[in-house]
Amino acid sequence: MKHFSILVPVTSYLYILLFVYAGFSKLLDYENFTVQLAQSPLLSAYAGVVAPAVICMEFMLSLLLIFRKTRLTGLYGSFFLMIAFTIYIYLILNYSDFVPCSCGGIIEKLNWTEHMIFNITFVILALLAIAFSEKEKHTRKHMVLLKTSLPSLLAAGVVVGLFLSSEHIIKKENNFIRRFGQHSLRDEKALDLGVNSYYFAGIAYGQIYLGNYTAPLVLTSVDTSLTTKVPAKLELDDTDLPFRSIRIQIETPYFYVYDGNIPIIYRGKLGDSHAHTISFEDCYFSQLQVIDSINFAFRAQSRSTKSQVLGRLSLNREPKVTLNYGLLEKQIDGMFDTDGKLLRDNSTGELAYIYSYRNEILVMNKELQLLQKLHTIDTISHAQVQVRRLSDGRHKLGAPPLQVNKTALLYKQVLFNESMLMGKFESRKAWQQAAIVDMYSTGRQEYLGSFYIYHRGENKMSQMLATDNYLFVLRGSEIVRYRFAQAVTANFKTGEAENPKQSKQEF
Structure with missing residues (x-):
């Protein structure tokens, strides 16, 4: 004792x-x-x-x-x-x-x-x-x-x-606190593309396809192991047009070339460099997402309201164009305040629109019917945009707006969003060294976590593309491959997208 x-x-x-x-x-x-x-x-x-x-x-x-x-x-x-x-x-x-x-x-x-x-x-x-x-x-x-x-x-x-x-x-009910999972991404590998003007056109048959802003009719394929790069020159059946912004998009088994300023859409089969016109003067658009070989979702400016609107182009219907005026909600001018990214989940067919200047995400089905209205974890619910109306009726930004969301990606009902706002308890040093990507489940309507994509010198992430196992990132003149951790891939939805009743939810 x-x-x-x-x-x-x-x-x-x-x-x-x-x-x-x-x-x-x-x-x-x-x-x-x-x-x-x-x-x-x-x-x-x-x-x-x-x-x-x-x-x-x-x-x-x-x-x-x-x-x-x-x-x-x-x-x-x-x-x-x-x-x-x-x-x-x-x-x-x-x-x-x-x-x-x-x-x-x-x-x-x-x-x-x-x-x-x-x-x-x-x-x-x-x-x-x-x-x-x-x-x-x-x-x-x-x-x-x-x-x-x-x-x-x-x-x-x-x-x-x-x-x-x-x-x-x-x-x-997040009050803007991020969670950074341990090793959400790993196994970094990079391939130098030589120039920084590439963008992701899509992925098919184990190949990543890249468009090029400075060489708009060159489609470059890169294998997913990032070992080979093969460029191919595309040929259009009509090139006698005043093109301003040609873009390429891949949707198996086709590639699509379009310029909404004309407006025109070409289609060609992967493996063949020839593309033929499938839509001409049906509608003008500023963004386009391919739904299938004859159906497209787009964003355009409405002639009647002068505001941005989402619509659908169906080549086998009359009328070919239908507009959904109730989706994009005007807060200030209907043009700058509704700016954002139109996304498509190639694996489930879901469409999404994420605003650039507010914390809102619209989730839609193929018919552009609203499924959910979700929110990111930040608190900017009203666009902080100053708009000046000129004497000729045009609108211009009066000051740089507060950007909330930058580049985004939707894959298997997980939305990856590069946020431009610092959350609570976050390191300013980390923000100077990396892009912060937040993940959301559009099916379960919840915030999943965040991870860093680090800059390399002055080169920062410009775009993302996902597969079942990898996240590919364009950063400067490089394409970089990261392997997803199982904690990330466990959130991927398999099969067809859910079709819940129209609702308004908040992460």
Whole structure:
């Protein structure tokens, strides 16, 4: 029994050492500690509250453990806090969508499993010290059991409650806190294309197809292993037109060449360089997405309202063109404030429109019927655009607008969006070094997480393209391949797109 008498002070001193060191480590790098909590899969929504609370508890418990009269209270508090930390790690390892990096204080070199063992050791020490102290006070065993069980259950309840509510807030009611998963992308490989004027035209038969802004009738194929590059010159059946902005798009088994300023659409078969006119003067458009060989979704300016509108071109129908005036919502002028990107999910057929200057995403079916109206996690719901009306009736921007969303991609009901806004608890240095891509599930209508695409010198990401396993990025004169982690690909929807009733949801 005598050798057990040192258990209580030794355990108390170990906890004091742990809490004081950890508390001061967090204080000295408070911003980084808060960022780490914000990236936690369990506590993201409460990082601003939990960070100071944990530090205060660690210092307060250290004071209680110093003095003999308050030591038992300090041991119970330490037992409660360490139980909470242990439950937290257990939930991360078993129920989290992703496992963040393991970091912080005295145990920063340990992985999550080693953290668990470390914490369990301290839980056992605290429990033994409590039992010995209570025995000296002649406390009955069932009271000791009750007094240790209640903190355990309370700690577990608090952590589980924070986990469940934080998950709902982050995924459905986000107040602009990002989660950066551990190693969402890996295995980087790059191919130098020689010039920086390429754009993604599409992917088919294991080949990535690239268009070129400066050589508009050259279609270049690159194999997905990024080893070979083969250019091909396309031939159109009518080139005697004042082209202004020729673009190429791939939709197996065809390639399409178009210029909405003319307007004209050509179609040719992959493997054959000849393309023939399939639509001429049916409609003008500023953006086009191929639905199938005879159906197209487009964005144009309405002659009647002078606002931007989404429409559908069907070559086998009369009338060929149908416009859906109710999709793009005017906030200021209907032109600049509705600017954005028209996207198509080639795997499910879904269409989406993501605004450039506000946090809204429209999800539509092939007939341009609205399925959901979703929101990104930032708070810009109204476009911050200043528009000046000129004497000739034209509109011009009076000042640079606040851009919310830049380039985007829709693949298997996961929307990848390059955001231009910094979230809470994020490093400004990281924003200077990388593009931030947020992921959303259009089917489950929730935010999935974020990852970095790092710049290479002055070269930044300009466009993305996805496959089942890889993300391809154009960055300067390079095409770069990243492998998706399983945590990302697990969100890909297989089969046909869901067709929920029209609704308004928010991530």
